[in-house]
Amino acid sequence: MTEKELFRKVIEENMINKEEIRVRVLQSANRADVIKRKEYYMRKRIIVTAAALLVVCITSFSAYMAVDAYEYNKAERFLSEIGINAGELPRGEAIEVYKDIKSERFSLPVTVSILMEKAEEIGIKNLPNDGKAIYDALLAYNRLTYTAKITSDQIRAIKAGMTYKEIIDQLGVTKDIGSGMHILQYAVDGDKIFYLSFANENDICEKSGEELLLTLVDDNQDNTDDNTFNATLVIRHNNSIRVSCPNYKHFDEIDLSITENTVIEFADGRKATIDDIQGKLRITITGEIRESYPPQGTAAKIVILNAD
Amino acid sequence: MVDQQITTFFNKVYDDTYERILTYVTAKCGNTEDISDIMQEIYLEVYSVFLKKGTDYVKNTDAFVYSVAKSKVYKHYTFAERLKRLIPMFSKNEDDEEVNIVDFNIADMRLEEDIANKWLFERIASYIAAKPDVVRRIFYLFYYCDLSIAQIAKKLSMSESGVKNKLYRTVRELRELYGKGSADHD
Numbered sequence: 212m213t214e215k216e217l218f219r220k221v222i223e224e225n226m227i228n229k230e231e232i233r234v235r236v237l238q239s240a241n242r243a244d245v246i247k248r249k250e251y252y253m254r255k256r257i258i259v260t261a262a263a264l265l266v267v268c269i270t271s272f273s274a275y276m277a278v279d280a281y282e283y284n285k286a287e288r289f290l291s292e293i294g295i296n297a298g299e300l301p302r303g304e305a306i307e308v309y310k311d312i313k314s315e316r317f318s319l320p321v322t323v324s325i326l327m328e329k330a331e332e333i334g335i336k337n338l339p340n341d342g343k344a345i346y347d348a349l350l351a352y353n354r355l356t357y358t359a360k361i362t363s364d365q366i367r368a369i370k371a372g373m374t375y376k377e378i379i380d381q382l383g384v385t386k387d388i389g390s391g392m393h394i395l396q397y398a399v400d401g402d403k404i405f406y407l408s409f410a411n412e413n414d415i416c417e418k419s420g421e422e423l424l425l426t427l428v429d430d431n432q433d434n435t436d437d438n439t440f441n442a443t444l445v446i447r448h449n450n451s452i453r454v455s456c457p458n459y460k461h462f463d464e465i466d467l468s469i470t471e472n473t474v475i476e477f478a479d480g481r482k483a484t485i486d487d488i489q490g491k492l493r494i495t496i497t498g499e500i501r502e503s504y505p506p507q508g509t510a511a512k513i514v515i516l517n518a519d
Numbered sequence: 520m521v522d523q524q525i526t527t528f529f530n531k532v533y534d535d536t537y538e539r540i541l542t543y544v545t546a547k548c549g550n551t552e553d554i555s556d557i558m559q560e561i562y563l564e565v566y567s568v569f570l571k572k573g574t575d576y577v578k579n580t581d582a583f584v585y586s587v588a589k590s591k592v593y594k595h596y597t598f599a600e601r602l603k604r605l606i607p608m609f610s611k612n613e614d615d616e617e618v619n620i621v622d623f624n625i626a627d628m629r630l631e632e633d634i635a636n637k638w639l640f641e642r643i644a645s646y647i648a649a650k651p652d653v654v655r656r657i658f659y660l661f662y663y664c665d666l667s668i669a670q671i672a673k674k675l676s677m678s679e680s681g682v683k684n685k686l687y688r689t690v691r692e693l694r695e696l697y698g699k700g701s702a703d704h705d
Contacts, residue, residue, distance in 0.1 A: 218662040225644035227554050233533055236562045237526065252560055
């Protein structure tokens with residue numbers, strides 16, 4: 212017996228039996244039986260069709276849910292760029308408002324109402340009842356004050372040859388800390404900072420996402436105490452400093468008063484003075500924060516981490 | 520009672536066309552588990568036409584059976600075909616493995632020993648039944664319908680290497696299943 216004969220025999224006996232099919236057909240010897248069998252197959256087809264319809268319905272519903280989730284995620288990100296938390300709005304309303312703003316129609320009363328509420332919350336006053344004007348004001352305010360939180364995967368997805376405008380569309384609006392040229396600041400994965408520098412939004416970025424990832428700056432936070440955070444010195448005055456801390460959960464920048472009670476020391480424990488403060492710092496604040504932008508507080512302890 | 524002449528005529532048509540129709544159905548069906556059902560539907564239709572209209576009604580029996588087969592497969596799979604577009608059934612990537620599907624003798628096995636081999640036959644059948652549909656289809660067309668690799672590739676719109684690889688893997692696994700190992704045998 213050959214292998215081919217074996218397999219043929221297996222198929223013939225267990226799967227497609229020619230003689231069995233013939234017998235079944237011949238057993239339908241009278242027309243009534245033929246009709247009955249036709250009805251049986253018709254019923255079977257109906258069941259199969261119904262099952263297929265069900266699958267199509269489930270597939271369509273799943274597709275709808277996926278589209279809805281996709282749109283909501285886009286809405287959430289878009290609204291966060293102007294400081295609006297989509298989670299505080301009904302899901303459908305968040306998507307509608309996002310679409311209304313994105314299309315620049317500003318035709319829904321709820322859109323203007325939400326924008327107006329946000330503007331009043333952060334102290335922007337004397338705005339016209341014009342959705343576009345309020346949106347532009349919120350966007351400008353956020354570009355000064357809001358550090359977007361992104362992931363390294365978002366940076367990895369950047370392709371060499373994209374314009375900076377396309378990159379910003381992909382990563383979202385964030386704080387511009389540049390002067391003269393743009394330096395956009397993004398908090399990445401909660402422990403790194405990404406600075407995107409360019410002169411004009413329409414310029415081409417020659418670097419790929421992988422290359423840009425190599426430029427990330429370490430900004431690991433100390434989470435042992437809610438009032439303690441790592442920061443970088445921005446500017447030092449006689450008895451105050453401004454520091455930047457994009458990955459700290461409560462704010463991304465703060466003005467700190469230094470009093471006679473403030474402890475200033477180097478990482479090895481040696482005493483230091485306000486003039487020694489530079490670079491990377493570990494700061495503990497007293498806890499009281501005055502609302503403004505940047506917020507204001509008082510330093511309880513400053514540790515200079517990378518002194519020369 | 521059914522006219523004996525019609526039954527004899529039907530049996531002849533059945534024997535003459537069975538292989539070709541089976542090949543067609545195997546290549547075109549959406550699921551190989553439906554082959555028996557579809558074959559039965561086709562020949563039921565053919566038989567009922569003979570019963571209603573007589574044997575002289577059909578001038579070209581080959582063409583007639585073939586047209587019934589086309590219609591039955593189409594009706595059976597109208598929906599399935601649509602779903603196939605949503606759910607890809609075949610992987611496009613095929614490994615380039617060395618292929619050997621040369622037939623060989625199984626010296627210690629005889630067709631007459633049906634009872635002794637029944638257990639093995641069932642094991643092989645269940646194994647094939649558990650394979651993906653495309654593999655079953657290739658297996659049937661090669662071993663049951665006697666088609667060449669090139670013919671199967673054409674019928675299933677696949678590459679020849681894709682057909683060979685799927686067949687080879689299955690045969691290699693089956694050889695291990697019935698104790699012949701994966702080595703080639705003559």
